[in-house]
Amino acid sequence: MSIAKLSDLADPIKTPRLVFKIGSSLLVGKDGEVRNVWLNSLAGEISEARKRGQQVLVVSSGAVALGAAKLGLEKGGRGSLADKQAAASVGQIALSGLWAQLLSQYGLVAAQLLLTLEDLEYRRRYLNASATMGRLLKAGTVPVINENDSIATNELRFGDNDRLAARVAQAGRAQAVALFSDVDGLYDRNPKDPDANLLDTIKGVTQDHHEMASGDSSSGVGTGGMTSKLQAVEIAERAGIALAILNGLEDAPFRNALETDTGTLFLPRRHDTARKAWLGGRQRMRGTLVVDAGCAKALLEGGSILAAGVTDVRGNFTRGEPVAVETDDGDRIAQGMVEYDREDVDKIMGHRSEEHEDLLGYSPRSAVIHRDQLVVL
Known part of the structure; x- marks a missing residue:
């Protein structure tokens, strides 16, 4: 049985393992404060998924934004590579503590995993990361994964957590990824255009889809726009992984998207072998x-x-x-x-x-x- 519609992402038979990706703009407001109410609702959704029999991996941005607020750095900590690494070093402690607290309210144990581009580019390190994720899930934890921005350089980094989420889904052997965004999904033109139409199901990203996308992040605190999300889709779709772009602005965003059937679901285009899926996802x-x-x-x-x-x-x-x-x-x-x-x-x-x-x-x-x-x- 394979995923064919959004509601299948909540089906433990079709989607026994799922990746949630949360961007900085959803986790941290423009004032630098954590959006606690929203995060509590999302933690509740992870608990609900676990009760349904699903395992969840979380790819969470926010370390740089949190650290920049604590250090009082300009431009959200992205003014220079040194600022970003310093902000990430401070913010990662806050981010891991935040997730541990959120999930503990539901009796869940958070596990932290920091990855660099090279951890998933080199086969031996990729397999090690995959084994670690599998063991953490078997132990009943919720792995919370982020790029290790405290040591990543501009030349050796993913650049956004959308593509990281797709690679985590590969390594973690997930069937689907939910990318939470600030829009309902992919539109056939700028969503601010009153004539824009939301595309609900797509099988195979084309150049036309890329031309519909914008590379901008509307929040000003994130690094990914629709372009990076489509790049993530291309990694996922070759590996037999479904990927959904969902609006994350509402409380309980996963349930809200599935109940209203609102979002864009990208279906797998093919099912490469594990090695070829890894090779196809390599970026450098x-x-x-x-x-x-x-x-x-x-x-x-x-x-x-x-x-x-x-x-x-x-x-x-x-x-x-x-x-x-x-x-x-x-x-x-x-x-x-x-x-x-x-x-x-x-x-x-x-x-x-x-x-x-x-x-x-x-x-x-x-x-x-x-x-x-x-x-x-």
Whole structure:
């Protein structure tokens, strides 16, 4: 049985494990104060889900906003990287204590898990994080997860908790993600337009959907807008995970959205293997291979990337590192783990397999990226 409608997110058979993502603007008001009434209602909803037989992981923003308020930092603590790291260091203590208090009222134990981009980009660390989440859930806790902004740098961070939530759903083996926002869902144009229509169910994000989205966060304290949410959807939909964008402004936002059937539900587009889902969700590429039309057609039909079809190479990478795959028009169509160092790809690109041994000086591998290490986007 698979998820087909919003109400399925409260079905313990179809959705035994669920991720709630809460942004800074919902947790902390513009005055820097915690929205306690709203958070109490959400904690109650987590308790209700547990009573239904569902396990819940929480991806919670708010550390930077809370810390900035305590330290009196300008721009919500986002004026510089140093300010942000300092704000996160102070705010993370407050945030974890807040969740522990909220959940304890319902007899639930909160567990804290701080992740960096690299914790989910490298396979061994990803599997470790996955095992930790599984053990915490088995122990009956509610894992509360956030990016470790106190040490994350601009180059090595998710940048928003929407994509983090999708990756947590993968690692935590959840069936669905509920992203709480300040709008009802994805509209076909700016929701301030009186003619805007809410899209209720979508299977497969397209370029048209991206053009409908805005990259802005209306609150001024968050980092994610609709663009980041659609990027999160693309990670989830390839891994067989449903994702819903729901209005989080009302008290008891989950129940309210499901009872009124209001929100946008993105259905899974396919069900990649666990390894391919992890690979497809990786964000930091080490380089780019540009391929011709024939190679692009072959990989879209399930083939590997052969050197003869590579027309250009960018970036510095070594064997086993992730690279993006683009067409001559600049469209990214895949990503995968490359079988050669950058220097060797330079030597063999555009050449047929029988020429490779002479060019390299050693027996060549079967492909530049083998299909088993390749994910079509």
